[in-house]
Amino acid sequence: MRVAVIGTGYVGLVVGAGLSDSGNDVTCVDIDEAKIDRLRRGEIPIYEPGLEPLVKRNIEDGRLRFGTDVAAAVRDAEVIFIAVGTPPGEDGSADLKHVLAVAATIGRSMNGEKVVITKSTVPVGTATLVRSEIEKHTTHRVHMCSNPEFLKEGAAVDDFMRPDRVVVGVDSEHARKTVERLYGPFVRTGNPVIFMDIASAEITKYAANAMLATRISFMNMIANLCERVGADVALVRKGVGTDERIGPAFLFAGCGYGGSCFPKDVKALIRTLAEHGVDAGILEAVEAVNDRQKHVLVERAQARFGQDLTGRRFAVWGLSFKPETDDLREAASLVVIDGLLDAGAAVTVHDPVAMGAARTMLGQRVAYAPHNYDALEGADALIIVTEWGQYRTPDFDRMKSLMKEPVILDGRNLFEPEHMSGMGFEYHGMGRRSARPPHLT
Numbered sequence: 001m002r003v004a005v006i007g008t009g010y011v012g013l014v015v016g017a018g019l020s021d022s023g024n025d026v027t028c029v030d031i032d033e034a035k036i037d038r039l040r041r042g043e044i045p046i047y048e049p050g051l052e053p054l055v056k057r058n059i060e061d062g063r064l065r066f067g068t069d070v071a072a073a074v075r076d077a078e079v080i081f082i083a084v085g086t087p088p089g090e091d092g093s094a095d096l097k098h099v100l101a102v103a104a105t106i107g108r109s110m111n112g113e114k115v116v117i118t119k120s121t122v123p124v125g126t127a128t129l130v131r132s133e134i135e136k137h138t139t140h141r142v143h144m145c146s147n148p149e150f151l152k153e154g155a156a157v158d159d160f161m162r163p164d165r166v167v168v169g170v171d172s173e174h175a176r177k178t179v180e181r182l183y184g185p186f187v188r189t190g191n192p193v194i195f196m197d198i199a200s201a202e203i204t205k206y207a208a209n210a211m212l213a214t215r216i217s218f219m220n221m222i223a224n225l226c227e228r229v230g231a232d233v234a235l236v237r238k239g240v241g242t243d244e245r246i247g248p249a250f251l252f253a254g255c256g257y258g259g260s261c262f263p264k265d266v267k268a269l270i271r272t273l274a275e276h277g278v279d280a281g282i283l284e285a286v287e288a289v290n291d292r293q294k295h296v297l298v299e300r301a302q303a304r305f306g307q308d309l310t311g312r313r314f315a316v317w318g319l320s321f322k323p324e325t326d327d328l329r330e331a332a333s334l335v336v337i338d339g340l341l342d343a344g345a346a347v348t349v350h351d352p353v354a355m356g357a358a359r360t361m362l363g364q365r366v367a368y369a370p371h372n373y374d375a376l377e378g379a380d381a382l383i384i385v386t387e388w389g390q391y392r393t394p395d396f397d398r399m400k401s402l403m404k405e406p407v408i409l410d411g412r413n414l415f416e417p418e419h420m421s422g423m424g425f426e427y428h429g430m431g432r433r434s435a436r437p438p439h440l441t
Ligand SMILES: NC(=O)c1ccc[n+]([C@@H]2O[C@H](COP(=O)([O-])OP(=O)(O)OC[C@H]3O[C@@H](n4cnc5c(N)ncnc54)[C@H](O)[C@@H]3O)[C@@H](O)[C@H]2O)c1
Pocket: 006, 007, 008, 009, 010, 011, 012, 029, 030, 031, 032, 035, 070, 083, 084, 085, 086, 098, 101, 102, 119, 120, 121, 122, 149, 150, 151, 152, 153, 260, 261
């Protein structure tokens, strides 16, 4: 099939590359010329495991190309994916200006019947708005389809190539058949393509993200209680997660969720609920708990070292909002670093892949360590914000020899408190009993 993907960010690039890999003829377009230039040279603008070989292979085989001419891509395509960003507007609702700008361009470029698929996360009712915008400019038939994307950054290629399920809202048999053909190669083992009406598909994406965010905030609330009463959230998680009605995923306590999706999607759903007169209390609480949780590590540092952190140096391990991505959008690390700097501390950071993005955002406000151990030199404490694999089994003796004080504030519960105290560390996890080396207790 001839496919155009409009918007070549995390989602558009993975979708375009994935669809070309199953034999479709795909053009990915974006208004960001610099990004398209890099892609044409075979450079991948984001860190996403497995993406580079996928893109290169399909460029070389002539099935995947990149451009900035959205109108031309629309004219050539039978199927058009809209994958542009939907950032939060000032009131928290999803800002649809990019989506509707693309819809207008599609309308002006229609030269026949086409299927238009909204891949961006958009509030219920958006497909109707997109259709009206397109139909202002054309009399050609447009088949609308809502196909929310559930890929996870860091595992995006795998998620797209082997989805748990594909959710598709359609309003015509033609759209249904087209999407069935497109996704057939990706669900050969029987994972479902779930067809539904468009409004239900639009809501499904927000409901899924809001549910996951709710589990995280819920467990962070429980973690805070565990700390107050000397219980251990790791044990509570096991006890709760083995209930098969609940299941074990997304029950880890930590220093708050971030990223390009959960924060903005929770906000946008709160707005949608309010617009339709539905009480959003659950999600308001989810958001409030998360906003607070991002401050816990700095509060803990201040409880340990004093409100004024002038003269103190902290090492921060992990900047991206989660492992295996260089995405810093809404990352907890940014709140932690701001808090430490505001309290007068000096900060040295390390991240396996997000240092470039961090330099752009943080500039000279922090020092950058080329290796995670380098960040520890002379540090009063280590603060762990992102659970990168390489931080999980470090050389503890080397760490101790570099640090001024062997104190770890762990925002992701990478280690066992007793083990850490046995290794000579003072260790504070999230929702766990703090542990000190025997000679200090
Ligand atoms: N990132 C994720 O993990 C993820 C997962 C599922 C769904 N989503 C949703 O997918 C959408 C895209 O997310 P993303 O993370 O890929 O965003 P992104 O910011 O990485 O990419 C969006 C791209 O769209 C381009 N763009 C904006 N206006 C354009 C226009 N008029 N014409 C052509 N290109 C235009 C931008 O230049 C940018 O390259 C959002 O709605 C997001 O909520 C994201």
